[in-house]
Amino acid sequence: MVCESWKAELDTYLDGEVPGEDMRTFDAHVRSCPSCSADALTRVQVKRAIQAAGRRYTPSAAFRKRIQQKIVSKPRRSFGLGWTLVAAATVILVVGTLTSAYLGTRSGRDQVFSEIADLHVATLASSSPVDVISTDRHTVKPWFQGKIPFAFNLPELQNTEFSLLGGRMTYLDQTPGAHLIYDMRKHHISVFVFQERSLPAKLDHDSLSPKQQPFNLETWSQGGLRYFVVGDASSADIDGLAKLFKAAS
Amino acid sequence: MPYFEPLCNLACWLTHDRQEAEDLVQKTYAKALKCSFSFLPGTNFRAWIYRILRNAFPSLRTGLKATETPESILLQRSDEQLVRQILEQLPVAYREILLLCEVEEMSYQEISTTFAIPMSTVMSRLLRATKRYAGLAAPVCK
Numbered sequence: 001m002v003c004e005s006w007k008a009e010l011d012t013y014l015d016g017e018v019p020g021e022d023m024r025t026f027d028a029h030v031r032s033c034p035s036c037s038a039d040a041l042t043r044v045q046v047k048r049a050i051q052a053a054g055r056r057y058t059p060s061a062a063f064r065k066r067i068q069q070k071i072v073s074k075p076r077r078s079f080g081l082g083w084t085l086v087a088a089a090t091v092i093l094v095v096g097t098l099t100s101a102y103l104g105t106r107s108g109r110d111q112v113f114s115e116i117a118d119l120h121v122a123t124l125a126s127s128s129p130v131d132v133i134s135t136d137r138h139t140v141k142p143w144f145q146g147k148i149p150f151a152f153n154l155p156e157l158q159n160t161e162f163s164l165l166g167g168r169m170t171y172l173d174q175t176p177g178a179h180l181i182y183d184m185r186k187h188h189i190s191v192f193v194f195q196e197r198s199l200p201a202k203l204d205h206d207s208l209s210p211k212q213q214p215f216n217l218e219t220w221s222q223g224g225l226r227y228f229v230v231g232d233a234s235s236a237d238i239d240g241l242a243k244l245f246k247a248a249s
Numbered sequence: 250m251p252y253f254e255p256l257c258n259l260a261c262w263l264t265h266d267r268q269e270a271e272d273l274v275q276k277t278y279a280k281a282l283k284c285s286f287s288f289l290p291g292t293n294f295r296a297w298i299y300r301i302l303r304n305a306f307p308s309l310r311t312g313l314k315a316t317e318t319p320e321s322i323l324l325q326r327s328d329e330q331l332v333r334q335i336l337e338q339l340p341v342a343y344r345e346i347l348l349l350c351e352v353e354e355m356s357y358q359e360i361s362t363t364f365a366i367p368m369s370t371v372m373s374r375l376l377r378a379t380k381r382y383a384g385l386a387a388p389v390c391k
């Protein structure tokens with residue numbers, strides 16, 4: 001596939017708007033093409049910068065109060081019409097608040113999952129994806145001491161098809177965590193570990209929106225830590241690595 | 250009040266004037282109450298109320314682009330400030346669609362509903378907005 005034709009759709013891909021089968025083809029291409037990977041990373045960084053800079057204006061409490069008072073004290077032409085307007089306002093506020101709460105929650109969860117996928121892609125596209133290069137968990141685990149405010153166990157991989165490549169420090173919404181990279185039949189799988197209480201959104205496995213995830217992802221909470229296992233390996237392989245971590249913790 | 254803060258944020262970006270933005274948001278909620286019958290339950294409330302705000306913003310409705318006088322370019326203090334400057338230099342139509350996509354995280358379908366334009370137009374407008382942003386960013390970031 002010619003890169004130029006993909007680059008024109010890169011933003012659509014990163015927005016998760018490329019339809020089903022094309023998304024998988026696009027994934028495969030981005031992972032195998034250094035040029036498109038680098039462009040994807042750059043675009044992700046630009047999108048994050050716009051998102052951060054765009055949240056600039058917040059309304060004052062006085063303005064909020066003024067609007068609320070206007071809504072409540074809207075003049076009524078007649079008793080019947082007035083109550084109709086109040087009822088309509090109540091319906092809008094209730095529906096809007098429920099929708100807002102749902103979308104706000106979903107948006108927060110989706111943002112976490114989206115950032116996890118971004119961290120995975122960005123790290124693999126990096127020229128130095130790991131800070132500690134080792135296949136030995138007894139080397140990688142102590143490397144994190146003093147760098148992250150928690151400890152976690154790495155699983156024994158003997159007699160499995162997984163191999164540890166190394167690890168690095170990472171951040172999710174300014175929360176420090178551990179990022180481990182595993183290899184599984186030429187697929188790279190990332191394992192992220194964060195403190196559950198520091199994460200920006202409440203997560204559970206049911207909050208995954210499979211059709212919006214370009215990778216297979218498994219997440220769970222254990223011992224006050226939130227684990228994410230993400231990669232383009234099959235969901236069975238992702239699940240397999242997740243089980244090893246769960247057994248080790 | 251649903252979406253009060255994001256609506257205020259977008260209104261400020263569109264008008265560049267806090268007072269005008271507050272007027273715009275006030276008009277939006279007043280219109281939303283008045284036209285509550287036009288909201289179909291089960292459809293996208295966010296797109297509906299954003300469309301009301303857009304319709305209430307005169308330069309978008311008439312197709313006129315808000316003329317901007319770029320402020321003198323400041324020395325680089327932070328990436329965020331630079332990004333804001335670049336965003337402010339964008340034509341309103343491009344600024345708006347980038348903010349809805351990147352800040353409000355609207356799907357293309359929601360943007361299509363909010364703007365009442367086809368999905369293909371959403372994608373092409375986003376592409377043009379992105380390219381214009383990149384064009385403005387290149388000399389600033391050197």
